[in-house]
Amino acid sequence: MFRFARYNEPLIFELPSRETRERTPIPGIPRKIQRLKPISIPNIEEPRVARHFHHLSQMNYGVDTGIYPLGSCTMKYNPKICEEIARWEEFSCLHPHQDASTVQGILQMMYELEEMLVEITGMHAFTLQPAAGAHGELLGMLLTRAYHENNSDNNRKDVIIPDTAHGTNPASASIAGFNVIEIPSNKDGTVDVKLLKKSLSDKTACFMITNPNTLGIFEDNILEIAECVHDAGALLYYDGANMNAILGKARPGDMGFDIVHLNLHKTFSTPHGGGGPGSGPIGVNRELEEFLPIPRIIKEKNRYRFDYDKPKSIGKIKEFYGNISVLLKAYTYIKMMGYNGLRETSEIAVLNANYMKKKIVDSKRYELPYKQMRKHEFVLSCEKLKEEKNIRAADIAKRLLDYGLHAPTVYFPLIVKEALMIEPTETESKEDLDRYIDALIEIADEDVEKLKNAPYNTPIGRVDEVYATRNLILTWRDFKEEMSEK
Amino acid sequence: MFRFARYNEPLIFELPSRETRERTPIPGIPRKIQRLKPISIPNIEEPRVARHFHHLSQMNYGVDTGIYPLGSCTMKYNPKICEEIARWEEFSCLHPHQDASTVQGILQMMYELEEMLVEITGMHAFTLQPAAGAHGELLGMLLTRAYHENNSDNNRKDVIIPDTAHGTNPASASIAGFNVIEIPSNKDGTVDVKLLKKSLSDKTACFMITNPNTLGIFEDNILEIAECVHDAGALLYYDGANMNAILGKARPGDMGFDIVHLNLHKTFSTPHGGGGPGSGPIGVNRELEEFLPIPRIIKEKNRYRFDYDKPKSIGKIKEFYGNISVLLKAYTYIKMMGYNGLRETSEIAVLNANYMKKKIVDSKRYELPYKQMRKHEFVLSCEKLKEEKNIRAADIAKRLLDYGLHAPTVYFPLIVKEALMIEPTETESKEDLDRYIDALIEIADEDVEKLKNAPYNTPIGRVDEVYATRNLILTWRDFKEEMSEK
Amino acid sequence: MPGFIPNVSWKNDMLKSLGLSSIDELFSDIPEKIRIDKLNLPKGLSQQEVERELSFLADKNISCKKLLSFLGGGVKPHYIPAIVKSIISRSEFYTAYTPYQPEASQGFLQAMFEYQSMIAELTGMEVANASMYDAATSLGEAALMSTRITHEKCFLIPENISWERKSVLHNYVKGTGIEVKEIRYNRETGGIDLDDLKKNLDDTVSGVYLENPNFFGIIEEEIYEIQELIEDRKTLFVVGIDPISLGILKPPGEYNADIVIGEGRALGNPMDFGGSSLGIFACKKKYIRQMPGRIIGLTKDINGNRAFCMTLQTREQHIRRGKATSNICTNNGLNALAALVYITWLGSDGFYDISRRNFENGQKLMEILLDSGRFERIFTGIHFNEFVLRYKGDVSKFNTLLLEKGIHSGLPLEAYFPELKKTLLFGVTEVYGEDDFNRLYSAIMEVS
């Protein structure tokens, strides 16, 4: 049976440190601004440093460990070749202000990647600057404002968002200074078009959705939605987190979206890095292009260069040109996949999700609220299990870890009670899907007590998250204080 | 408490494979010599391949996992920088027959490494060709014969070896066609000089020893030994496996050795690779140089080249010039250590061993036969534990694994009953030594039954090695047959 | 050769078990009008092919291992120890995501707790988060945070921060009605103009941002005077740092900064053409609930064992949605891990040495440039590892000629600071050796 590695690995600060040398003042800097008391970090020889992180790594689950069906996150396999290429010094060791003549390769890569994303989404132009999806959303909101302001349409302060939306959508809109109006979904789990129409007005700046939405349901009224949003003079924003469902099958540009963000760390197989770095390129329609961040990359007579001469640009959203290594990995990935591989990606991602969905629903342990047909992910409810046996989504999630399987996203989207949001992705095999299905079924029948105390096979037992909030120990210094108080 | 990761990882052959394509005959090759039946290996997509080896890796203990005090093996930390440099394409992507003008850097490295080893050992010249220690020994034996034959001294067929010697010593000698004469050690655990003198004759080709010997004891009669060996017209061979004890402190060349092999994968910090590749350079005195393998590397006016014009050379012992990546790592390591770091290496390696030795011996659980003073390693006996409680060395070894500590070498050298041969190396910290000492003491007091069934925290329980020999299942095909018989 | 989509081979079985006869049926909910047949992209390449193509691209770049670069502007080539690369290449780390299931993510969680602790020690602040995108977005978030805390809407910044950073800041605060006001730099020292700061520091000010060392490389000598100006106000003191300098310079915690931001790339991450950024964000503990980003806390598990988990998540977008302190979700975790390994590897002494070496090389480089007789100083302030000099001839011609010799000159500042005619911003780090300086010197003598 599966079991995680476990090491009682001390904090790095708890390891024996060689004595810190005394500091002598450095000539040329006034003493009062010199740091003469050494920084309180230990001095440890390399062998122990290596072991420390070796031990920590083995207590961490990644896609290379096993299936990681976090809904909405598209945790797919990260090809090793992309990692290798991104480390080549001809890419990684470039200064952002190097003379254009010395960075033609990387500029070409960026230029071509923009073109590829244009083709994949059906948009008019792309910028690669945003560092993640949410960052792209923020840029999208800035572009929205720039667009309306450019039209002297200064009253558009509302951004409408369905209640199935990811938390970053309302957060991004509101940080950009918009009012967020959340509208409930209809009984199918899709946009309530009537309600949308009612909500739209000359105050509406934008309608933000993802399609398929976070339930995995394709918004099949999308053309009507686009029409009424545009009729109201608002823009339609596409949260591309779910693009993995429709590659080579349909394009947001063709659906009428004006602004699109993609998550390269989801759809295009770049790793999630334990929480980043990601990349959230933004694509726009022709009218919005002039507002995109500078610099733009242009090609003149087979030479590439940055163009800063864009008077209507919103300026910058990130210090330089984006998370380059992530871009390189996505570029390599798209080249490897080609039109055929990308289409296959979505075909199998959707097949895998529907296969799991059917088998699990057939087992009758879990419900599938809303419309049945799903794309690359689906959201189960454990509501019945909760009512009947007091088994909650979190319990299922924890117990799955004991099987060596990562849990789905839980309690999201908010409109599904006791939600388990499952996105297997196309890189999982049928065998692994079957194992996951079996585990879910088995767990639903297990003893409640067993589930409540799960997991058991992880390096530590169930974590007390409440304790963490009540006793904010956020640094080594906090911990030392806490200890000395005891 | 420590616990190993555990995955029920199938054999690669047991994973679901996509169907193998049919083979169509290739034009230009007669059909009868074409392979038209596909090779019976599965077709598996990359994500599952990555996970397979990821899982296997986590079920393997390395130096980066923790202390690995295999006596005689010098399992020290492998600096990451050496790994990185050895992978640079300017080193790793060179053809052995490239024109000398295109490989000056690697030739320079090899030339300088030879020079460094010459200085470290006090020998006259080195070859880097042998692939491991035993391979170096074999070369040493070939040189021995070449030397005597060159002196028309054709009757020297005996190689004398102390009974503490590593198994490769007699094996190498006998593969090279010598008769092996093993002589027992004296009561101090060192060479019985009287007996040696008696054994030496005009039939003796060579006396092979390691110093300090495998008990960790420095042969302090070494000068007398050298003298009588040389008086008998024989050569003195140094098995450098224990060189980590005396770097910068003493040199085999100064002790009178004629041939020396070093284990770069021990003393010079290159990794053991789960069993290799290693490197076993051979150093010789001035008289033997002419017999060294070809090519030799020479430097002429700041250019390096291979010299094949060595009529008395024994020829080749390996297809090209040695395990280059291992050489590079050792070269980098020696440069990083310098004379000061190398001396410190041995000082602390010896200090660590003596520290452990004293604490363990003081605990009175284990005996230390023979002389007390040790160098970089020491050999305990569990004889008393065996007699009193039926605890055997193997039981101690297995139980140590449960603590997340690798076992010492057991049952070697043969002259110590129930031997535990411990070599901590200099890259372990006092903290880790203390933990090891405590574990050894604790284990000696544990319940016998508990020990007999140990380990428990490993991916599998105690392995049945007898079953393996009785039922030779050496391949997937064997296993399939075995299964189908059942 | 293998692909990445195992179930291509089991497609038909699986379709059958779904009662479907073709994949297309799974896409029947997409209106026909927008269904497409085929993307206009080339066919997929094998790994061998794609590696070859990428190597052609690589050959069209000149890396800073081949090009001797003295470009300043914040990004510079620092030494990255092999152990950093080896650890961030552990796939347990890089193929994981946000640690939503702490029991399966203790490794990364503990590492991030350690990272927060390291940043707290480096900066002298009480708490740090688990990373932001980069320094510029951290600055934007700091401005927003200052307003959340003080409810004031005027944020002061030095006029001489990089234009990139300034632009990002403007974009972050634009929607919230925060006004960004610029404080002059002292034309003599290159540091902040204290009088101008005093003039602008009124009750509407939410925060004062200072960089130390600043964009011109100048170490702020009057930092305690500035502290005094701000201390008794509700205004927050926001300090932007180069972490490398903190081995030898007083940490902002010691001059009572409220928020510290900075670019952490230099801590073990490659220049990456400006990617591989790491937004450092630290603050006083009392402001923690207004902090953006992810925070890892120490806690216990069901058996009382020490454990780590994300905490204060109610600040974050996945719980608080439109009212979150920030919209950040995916952050720059792996870069933070690299920084942690880097700092750990250096240790307190190593960090001091690196820091000092940067300072000393900074002095050395300026000397050499001045020695050449072709440059003149324009600021009197002490500098760390970057500085501004005025070239006595045609800057653009000089840079071109130097480039032909395989040396990249400094960053021309005139475009961003019209008053700084013919100036170049030079930068240097611990990786430069005597021979590099000599090469530069000879090259300058040859081209000018």
Add this chain to the structure above:
Amino acid sequence: MPGFIPNVSWKNDMLKSLGLSSIDELFSDIPEKIRIDKLNLPKGLSQQEVERELSFLADKNISCKKLLSFLGGGVKPHYIPAIVKSIISRSEFYTAYTPYQPEASQGFLQAMFEYQSMIAELTGMEVANASMYDAATSLGEAALMSTRITHEKCFLIPENISWERKSVLHNYVKGTGIEVKEIRYNRETGGIDLDDLKKNLDDTVSGVYLENPNFFGIIEEEIYEIQELIEDRKTLFVVGIDPISLGILKPPGEYNADIVIGEGRALGNPMDFGGSSLGIFACKKKYIRQMPGRIIGLTKDINGNRAFCMTLQTREQHIRRGKATSNICTNNGLNALAALVYITWLGSDGFYDISRRNFENGQKLMEILLDSGRFERIFTGIHFNEFVLRYKGDVSKFNTLLLEKGIHSGLPLEAYFPELKKTLLFGVTEVYGEDDFNRLYSAIMEVS
């Protein structure tokens, strides 16, 4: 910056607990006469310094990524998938040693069991060991093994194996009185001379060694005829293979080889200037107890679970000492792991494709060279991915001129085979593309 020797800092404490006052006391057993003060080596360098020094060395090599090489002779640049490098960089694997404690080494043990299985499938043999040093030493061991089995002392080899391999073989057998006799190659086909083989095949022959494809790149077409010659004798049939060819060529198991050896470097290991070798060694199961090297077996643990461990250790030196089947101890395990990952990654289909591509590129390269009009064929036999051609001019001048154009020509054979005047041994693999061939062609036209 950190070192690698933690206890330098605890030295004094530890000495005290040993009742010692200085380290020197620990070395008092070394006779004073031979004690030294200091090695005459430079002082140690930091990682940053050593990396810089090594990069200078690296710059003095031209890698085959920059140099278009058509060198034959066994070693050639093959494509190494990133996954291979990533897995052999897992420190659990590369920092481990011989799996003496199987419970702590199941990962490597299972991998080696899989490697043995893969080699068995590739070669069509029953068993394989867990690696030897290289092909040459494997050949040496095969000769020794043949004598152990047959008790005969004459070992036949083709005259046209590489001189390096021949020399190693001689060194391996010299001490045991085995005589190595050479069989002529057929001057027309380049394959073995069957008549000469027949002539030499008497009852004293312990084994016949053949290479397929042979050193000239020739695929042995009469392999079944040769099998027949050997089959009914006690003589063993030892076959040397290039594993890459086995995707499309009949495996030696099918023509009844008794022992198969080969160089496995091409399976996922770099050329490494001739290092990173991997001795493949497989045989019939009935000979297993005479096999050299480590062998991994499948077994069970105390609870009946499947497990792996070293087996038949009584053949090995650490048990049998002077009577062991071989002296090998440390083998080339990590290279075997690379080979396993490589083969696994390719799978049956991928292996076939690679094999075929090597064959086809081999044909293409010869065509191009012949098309140039500057070469002529000397053997009629079919070749795999290497072949011999005679140059119509001055070989050495030709090679030099080509090298100036960044292209490395074939290996001149005349030094080893005086009868092969002006010949070059060319080699090619799957990594070469149309453009490479075109570049070669143009270069030839320009230089000759």
